[in-house]
Amino acid sequence: MTDDPSVILKRARTVLEAGEILRGRSVAERARWLEASAQALSEGTPLGREARAMLPEETALSDAMVAWALRTTLGTVSRDALLGVAEEATEVVGPRPDPISLLSVVLAGNVFTASVRGIVVPLLFGVPVLVKASSRETRFPTLIREALRCADAELGMAMDLVVFRGGDADREAALVEPAEAVAVYGTDETVSAIKPRIGGHVAVIAHGHGVSVAYCSARSLTPESIDDVTARVALDLAAYDQRGCLSPQVIYVEDCPGTSVDGFTTRLSGALEAVAEMLPRGPLPEAVGAAQTQWRGLAEVEGTLVRGREHALAINRHGAIRWSPGYRNATIVPVRDLDDALASMKAFAAHLKCAGTDSWTLRELTARFLESASWKAYATEIGTMQTPALEAPADGSPVWEGLFRARRR
Numbered sequence: 001m002t003d004d005p006s007v008i009l010k011r012a013r014t015v016l017e018a019g020e021i022l023r024g025r026s027v028a029e030r031a032r033w034l035e036a037s038a039q040a041l042s043e044g045t046p047l048g049r050e051a052r053a054m055l056p057e058e059t060a061l062s063d064a065m066v067a068w069a070l071r072t073t074l075g076t077v078s079r080d081a082l083l084g085v086a087e088e089a090t091e092v093v094g095p096r097p098d099p100i101s102l103l104s105v106v107l108a109g110n111v112f113t114a115s116v117r118g119i120v121v122p123l124l125f126g127v128p129v130l131v132k133a134s135s136r137e138t139r140f141p142t143l144i145r146e147a148l149r150c151a152d153a154e155l156g157m158a159m160d161l162v163v164f165r166g167g168d169a170d171r172e173a174a175l176v177e178p179a180e181a182v183a184v185y186g187t188d189e190t191v192s193a194i195k196p197r198i199g200g201h202v203a204v205i206a207h208g209h210g211v212s213v214a215y216c217s218a219r220s221l222t223p224e225s226i227d228d229v230t231a232r233v234a235l236d237l238a239a240y241d242q243r244g245c246l247s248p249q250v251i252y253v254e255d256c257p258g259t260s261v262d263g264f265t266t267r268l269s270g271a272l273e274a275v276a277e278m279l280p281r282g283p284l285p286e287a288v289g290a291a292q293t294q295w296r297g298l299a300e301v302e303g304t305l306v307r308g309r310e311h312a313l314a315i316n317r318h319g320a321i322r323w324s325p326g327y328r329n330a331t332i333v334p335v336r337d338l339d340d341a342l343a344s345m346k347a348f349a350a351h352l353k354c355a356g357t358d359s360w361t362l363r364e365l366t367a368r369f370l371e372s373a374s375w376k377a378y379a380t381e382i383g384t385m386q387t388p389a390l391e392a393p394a395d396g397s398p399v400w401e402g403l404f405r406a407r408r409r
Helices: 005-024 027-040 046-059 063-074 079-093 112-124 139-151 169-176 188-198 226-242 261-278 286-302 338-351 362-371
Strands: 103-106 129-133 159-163 181-185 203-207 211-216 248-254 304-307 312-315 329-335 352-357 378-381
Touching: 005 129, 005 159, 005 169, 027 079, 027 112, 027 139, 046 063, 046 112, 046 139, 063 112, 063 226, 079 112, 103 112, 103 169, 112 129, 112 139, 112 181, 129 139, 139 159, 169 188, 181 188, 188 203, 211 226, 211 338, 226 248, 226 261, 226 329, 226 352, 248 261, 248 338, 261 304, 261 312, 261 329, 286 304, 286 312, 286 329, 329 338, 338 352, 338 362, 352 362, 362 378
Parallel strands: 103 129, 103 181, 129 159, 181 203, 211 248, 211 352, 248 329, 312 329, 352 378
Antiparallel strands: 304 312
16 A cells, blocks of 8 residues: 555645644643553454454564563553653743644654654644554554544544655655654664655654663672573563664673673573563564574674574674674673673664663663763663653653754744
8 A cells, every 4th residue: 555645745734733633632631542542452452452463464573472562562651651751841841832733753664562652752742643654564553543533533633644665755745745843763774865855844853773782780690689680681682572773682791700691691591481482483584584594603603602492692702792683682791890881882872772771770870871972872670671661762862852843032
């Protein structure tokens, strides 16, 4: 299915008109509506059952993974969480923020639930949304639209969906022309290609290529805590089959006398086997399979590789980090301490999205990221990397970045 420019412009006009109704409702009313929309997609509802039936094939994730992703993501869209985001924005932007008239959103296709924050947050602030779905994944954005309209028919018209292949100049122009800003999710190449075609009259909110890591301190590796820590890291690594920018590719482990890095890796491998029982990996694409074979072969030559049924962990003690193809393949890097880990991270700081860590280190890592503007990442506790809160920063900026007009002095 491909929508032609006239259809795209027509839907943009409808969404713009609905924006007047959207802004006429209070923040509290919009929060209640968005919460009800999330509940309309939850397990046991007609839309929820449709999602469970349709999404495994479209996303190439296992049934259990789709169910987990829906439950954990929709659970973040609560009235209290939404009002908390609105209150935080008011403190920063001011008591009377001026929302833009329309946000166009270009979605990526790697993590299907990433569309939730990209749609819900603008609507919370009274910004209608026109979404270009990935041509590989249209079902979930369509279900979001149906859920929004099911919860409130009038407000639901403030979000609509179009589908076309990227790079079509006429259709992109129709998507962009009515908007005040365009949020682009995808690779750096996608963002770089779209920017010149958009021109300078529309702001671009770029969400390009990103990587994430985890850090485990010696304090978290005691006999009493290591099983919990490795279980949490395993969940972050397995979620979405490690296909998203919040998936840890590298796990930094503080080498300590009590627990060796080899011992940690063995325990993490066991934890990944346990996760695979609950959240099996989806089918491995042929191209990924070839890249996985190459990555694992080089890892064995360079150091130690621990294999599981659906995963592999490479211990890298000396060489430069080689990024894996995802799909539950990760690198373990021994470090002396947090400073040592941060020094390694600086090599890819521009693309670092998130760093998961243990509860003993979270406050310090958060402070270290805030100390320098060169860091765009945020820190979170391991086990939550793949379930970001609504207020979690996006590429170093508040989640509402670009949704309000600048105040005139």
